[in-house]
Amino acid sequence: MKGNIIVGQSGGPTAVINSSLAGVFKTAMDRGFNKVYGMRYGIQGLLDEKYVDLSDYIKNELDIEILKRTPSAFLGTCRYKLPAIHENQEIYIKIFDILEKLNIECFIYIGGNDSMDTIKKLSDYALLTGKPQRFLGVPKTIDNDLALTDHTPGYGSAAKYIATSVKEVIRDGNGFSYKKQLVTIIEIMGRNAGWLTGAAALAKGEDCEGVDLIYLPEVPFDIEAFLSKVRELLSRKNTVFIAISEGIRLADGTYVSQAGGGSDYVDAFGHKQLTGSATYLANLISREMGCKTRAVEFSSLQRSASHIASRVDINEAFMVGGAAVKAADEGDSGRMVVIDRVSDDPYQSATGIYDVHKIANGEKLVPRSWISEDGTNVTQDFVDYVRPLIQGDDPCILVGGLPRHLHLPADED
Amino acid sequence: MKGNIIVGQSGGPTAVINSSLAGVFKTAMDRGFNKVYGMRYGIQGLLDEKYVDLSDYIKNELDIEILKRTPSAFLGTCRYKLPAIHENQEIYIKIFDILEKLNIECFIYIGGNDSMDTIKKLSDYALLTGKPQRFLGVPKTIDNDLALTDHTPGYGSAAKYIATSVKEVIRDGNGFSYKKQLVTIIEIMGRNAGWLTGAAALAKGEDCEGVDLIYLPEVPFDIEAFLSKVRELLSRKNTVFIAISEGIRLADGTYVSQAGGGSDYVDAFGHKQLTGSATYLANLISREMGCKTRAVEFSSLQRSASHIASRVDINEAFMVGGAAVKAADEGDSGRMVVIDRVSDDPYQSATGIYDVHKIANGEKLVPRSWISEDGTNVTQDFVDYVRPLIQGDDPCILVGGLPRHLHLPADED
Numbered sequence: 150m151k152g153n154i155i156v157g158q159s160g161g162p163t164a165v166i167n168s169s170l171a172g173v174f175k176t177a178m179d180r181g182f183n184k185v186y187g188m189r190y191g192i193q194g195l196l197d198e199k200y201v202d203l204s205d206y207i208k209n210e211l212d213i214e215i216l217k218r219t220p221s222a223f224l225g226t227c228r229y230k231l232p233a234i235h236e237n238q239e240i241y242i243k244i245f246d247i248l249e250k251l252n253i254e255c256f257i258y259i260g261g262n263d264s265m266d267t268i269k270k271l272s273d274y275a276l277l278t279g280k281p282q283r284f285l286g287v288p289k290t291i292d293n294d295l296a297l298t299d300h301t302p303g304y305g306s307a308a309k310y311i312a313t314s315v316k317e318v319i320r321d322g323n324g325f326s327y328k329k330q331l332v333t334i335i336e337i338m339g340r341n342a343g344w345l346t347g348a349a350a351l352a353k354g355e356d357c358e359g360v361d362l363i364y365l366p367e368v369p370f371d372i373e374a375f376l377s378k379v380r381e382l383l384s385r386k387n388t389v390f391i392a393i394s395e396g397i398r399l400a401d402g403t404y405v406s407q408a409g410g411g412s413d414y415v416d417a418f419g420h421k422q423l424t425g426s427a428t429y430l431a432n433l434i435s436r437e438m439g440c441k442t443r444a445v446e447f448s449s450l451q452r453s454a455s456h457i458a459s460r461v462d463i464n465e466a467f468m469v470g471g472a473a474v475k476a477a478d479e480g481d482s483g484r485m486v487v488i489d490r491v492s493d494d495p496y497q498s499a500t501g502i503y504d505v506h507k508i509a510n511g512e513k514l515v516p517r518s519w520i521s522e523d524g525t526n527v528t529q530d531f532v533d534y535v536r537p538l539i540q541g542d543d544p545c546i547l548v549g550g551l552p553r554h555l556h557l558p559a560d561e562d
Numbered sequence: 563m564k565g566n567i568i569v570g571q572s573g574g575p576t577a578v579i580n581s582s583l584a585g586v587f588k589t590a591m592d593r594g595f596n597k598v599y600g601m602r603y604g605i606q607g608l609l610d611e612k613y614v615d616l617s618d619y620i621k622n623e624l625d626i627e628i629l630k631r632t633p634s635a636f637l638g639t640c641r642y643k644l645p646a647i648h649e650n651q652e653i654y655i656k657i658f659d660i661l662e663k664l665n666i667e668c669f670i671y672i673g674g675n676d677s678m679d680t681i682k683k684l685s686d687y688a689l690l691t692g693k694p695q696r697f698l699g700v701p702k703t704i705d706n707d708l709a710l711t712d713h714t715p716g717y718g719s720a721a722k723y724i725a726t727s728v729k730e731v732i733r734d735g736n737g738f739s740y741k742k743q744l745v746t747i748i749e750i751m752g753r754n755a756g757w758l759t760g761a762a763a764l765a766k767g768e769d770c771e772g773v774d775l776i777y778l779p780e781v782p783f784d785i786e787a788f789l790s791k792v793r794e795l796l797s798r799k800n801t802v803f804i805a806i807s808e809g810i811r812l813a814d815g816t817y818v819s820q821a822g823g824g825s826d827y828v829d830a831f832g833h834k835q836l837t838g839s840a841t842y843l844a845n846l847i848s849r850e851m852g853c854k855t856r857a858v859e860f861s862s863l864q865r866s867a868s869h870i871a872s873r874v875d876i877n878e879a880f881m882v883g884g885a886a887v888k889a890a891d892e893g894d895s896g897r898m899v900v901i902d903r904v905s906d907d908p909y910q911s912a913t914g915i916y917d918v919h920k921i922a923n924g925e926k927l928v929p930r931s932w933i934s935e936d937g938t939n940v941t942q943d944f945v946d947y948v949r950p951l952i953q954g955d956d957p958c959i960l961v962g963g964l965p966r967h968l969h970l971p972a973d974e975d
Binding site for chain 1: 571575602603606607612632633634635638639640641722725726727729730731733734735736737738739740741764765767768769770771799800801856858859861862863865866867868869870872949952953954955957958960961962963964965966967968969971972973
C-alpha cells in the first residue's frame with residue numbers, strides 16, 4: 150500500500166494556484182496515495198506541525214471545480230527561506246522527522262523562484278542523508294519570471310485581468326474626452342520583469358485604441374524623455390493612457406517610486422516592496438502640463454481576480470499539479486515541472502520536467518528584442534507570445550450573486 | 563410617419579449605462595421611430611452639433627448584445643450644467659433649433675441627479691415656449707443616490723464588483739496571515755451616500771469572513787474611536803479588513819482625505835474630487851501600531867467593470883431605457899423612469915414614472931436605521947435590500963481572450 154503525500158503553497162498567490170492544488174489532489178487520489186496532506190502556510194506552518202487532511206475539505210467533484218476557481222492560496226502561504234544545510238541542520242532534521250511521522254513519500258511545493266530553492270535544499274538534504282522522500286516543484290507566479298518553462302501558471306490569468314481592466318479604464322477615460330485632457334497612468338506589478346506590464350498591450354484591438362506608452366523595468370526610465378513623449382501625445386489627442394511597471398528605475402538604478410517618496414518595506418527575501426510610481430508621475434505631469442491626471446493601481450487584484458481567470462491558465466495549472474505527482478510517484482526528485490509550448494497556432498502545451506538546480510533563483514526577463522527600440526512599447530512577438538495564454542474562461546459558480554470559493558478558516562497560532 | 567428620437571448619456575458612467583442605450587434603441591426601432599440619433603458627449607456635444615445615427619453602429623441583434631456588455635458611455639459623456647432659463651435663453655434657443663433641424667420628437671437623457679436637472683430645464687423651457695418635443699430621463703448612477711426609485715441601474719453591478727473584489731482581497735490577505743499582522747483598508751466610491759461602501763458587507767458568507775468594519779459617509783468619522791477598534795481587533799486576529807467610503811468626514815465636516823493632504827480638484831458641479839483616505843488611515847495605523855498595512859482603491863473599475871456586471875442590473879437598465887421611449891412616445895414629458903420593487907422574495911421589479919421636478923438634485927442617503935448603532939457596519943436590512951440586485955451574470959463575449967465591446971472612436975474636436 151502506498152504511503153502519503155503532502156503539498157504546500159508558497160510565495161505570492163495567483164488566481165489559479167488552487168487549480169494546481171486541485172490537480173495534485175486529484176492525481177494523488179487517482180494514483181492510490183493513502184492520504185493527501187496540505188501544509189498550512191507552506192514550510193513555515195509545517196515546521197509548527199500545521200497541516201490538514203485535504204479529504205476533509207475536498208469531498209467531491211464539485212469541490213474540485215470550486216477549488217480550481219478559488220483565488221489566493223487555499224492552504225495559506227508564506228515567504229520563508231530555508232537556511233543553507235550547513236548553517237542549520239536542526240531545521241532539516243525537524244522537517245524530516247515530521248515527514249516520517251506522517252509517512253510522507255512525496256512532497257510537492259507550489260511556488261516561484263524562492264519556493265524552488267526550498268525544493269532544491271530539501272532534495273539535496275534527502276540525497277546527502279539517504280532519505281527516501283521525493284521533492285517536486287510546481288511552478289506558480291504571476292510574474293512569469295521562472296527560467297526554463299515557456300511561461301508560469303498564474304501569468305495568463307493576471308495578464309487577462311490586466312488587459313480586461315485596461316480596456317475598461319480606457320473606455321472610462323475616453324468617455325470624458327470631450328474638450329478635456331486626461332492622462333491616466335496605470336501601475337502594474339512586476340519588480341524586475343515586465344511580463345505583466347507588457348500584457349497591457351493586449352487591450353489594443355478592433356474595439357480599443359489601447360495604451361499609448363508601456364514602460365517595462367528592463368529598460369532604464371528617463372523622466373525627461375517620458376515627459377516629452379506625453380507632451381507630444383497631448384498636442385494631438387485628449388486622452389493618454391500609460392502602463393508602467395511598479396519596478397521602473399532611472400539609469401542610476403533608483404526606483405521612480407522612490408523619487409516619489411514611496412515605501413521602503415523590505416520582505417524576508419530582501420525584495421523591496423514598491424508603491425507609488427504612478428502617483429508620482431501623475432502628479433509630475435499635472436504640475437508640468439496642468440492637465441487632469443489619474444493614477445490607477447491594480448493592487449492585489451492582479452493576483453487574486455479568479456473571477457476573470459483564463460481557462461487555458463486554469464487547465465495548465467491543474468495539469469502541472471498532476472504532472473508533479475506523477476513524476477514523484479515514478480521516482481523523480483529535486484525537479485520542477487515546466488510547461489513546454491508544443492505549438493503556437495493552434496496553441497498546444499505539454500508538461501516537461503527539469504532539474505530544480507537549474508531553475509532556482511534565476512529570473513527570466515522580457516527579451517530586449519520584444520521591447521520597441523525606444524523602450525516605450527512591446528513588439529508583436531510579445532503579444533503573440535501572451536495572447537494564447539489568456540484564452541477562454543471558466544464561468545464562476547455564483548452563490549448569492551458572488552463567485553463561490555472553497556474555504557479553509559485561518560489558523561493564526 | 564414618426565419623426566426621430568435622440569438619446570444622450572451624461573455624468574459618471576456605469577457598467578450597464580449602455581444596456582439602457584440598447585433598450586432605448588431597440589424600443590425606438592420597434593415603435594417605428596424613423597431615426598435614433600445619439601448625442602456625442604451629452605448635451606455639451608449636442609451644442610456643437612455632434613451626434614451620430616445609431617443605426618450606423620448597431621446593425622444587428624449581436625451588436626445589441628455586445629452594447630449591453632460594453633462599459634462606460636458608448637456615446638461619450640459630459641458633466642455640463644445647463645444655466646437657468648432666465649440666465650441664458652440663447653443656449654436653449656440653440657438646443658431647440660438643433661432638435662428641430664433633426665426632426666426630434668423625443669429627447670432621452672441617461673444620467674444621475676445632475677442629468678435630471680437637464681431634463682427638468684429642457685421640459686420646462688418646452689412647456690413655457692410651446693415646443694412639442696418630449697423630454698424623458700433614464701436613471702443611472704453607481705451611487706444609488708436618486709430619490710423615488712427603489713435603486714438605480716448601475717448600482718447592482720458596482721455592488722457586485724465591489725463584493726467580488728472584496729472577497730478576493732480578503733482571501734489574498736488571509737493567505738499570508740500566519741504569524742504576521744496585516745490591516746487592509748479598501749476605499750470605495752460614494753461622496754455622500756454609502757450605498758457602494760455598504761456593499762462590501764455582501765462579501766461575508768459561508769466561504770468568507772467578510773470585512774471587520776464598514777464606515778459610511780452618513781455617520782461622522784471619529785479617528786480615535788477608529789484606532790481603538792483596530793487595536794482591539796489586532797489583539798485577537800492577524801488580519802483586519804476595513805471598507806471606507808471616499809467621503810468619510812470628521813464631526814466638523816473635514817474630509818478624512820484632506821487630513822491626509824488629498825486632492826482638492828472640484829468638478830463643474832462644485833463636487834470635490836476625493837482621493838487618499840485609505841492611504842492616510844493605513845499610514846496612521848502603521849505608525850501607531852507598527853503593523854503592515856495596505857490601502858486598496860477600486861478606482862474607476864467600480865463603474866466600468868462590465869466583465870462582472872449583474873444580470874439583474876443589465877436587464878433592468880435595458881428595461882428602463884425602453885420604458886422611457888414608450889412613455890415619451892405616449893406623450894409624457896419632464897419625467898424620469900424609476901424602478902419599483904414589486905416583491906422582495908422572489909425579487910421582482912417593474913418600471914414606474916415620476917415628475918422630474920421631484921427628483922432632481924435630491925440625494926438619497928442610506929437610512930440611519932440600516933447602519934449599526936456604533937456606525938461601523940450595515941444591518942441585515944441593508945444586505946437584504948442589495949442582495950437581489952447583484953444576482954446572475956451575462957457571460958462576456960470573449961474575442962482574442964478579452965471581453966468584446968461596441969466601439970465608437972473618440973470625437974475630440
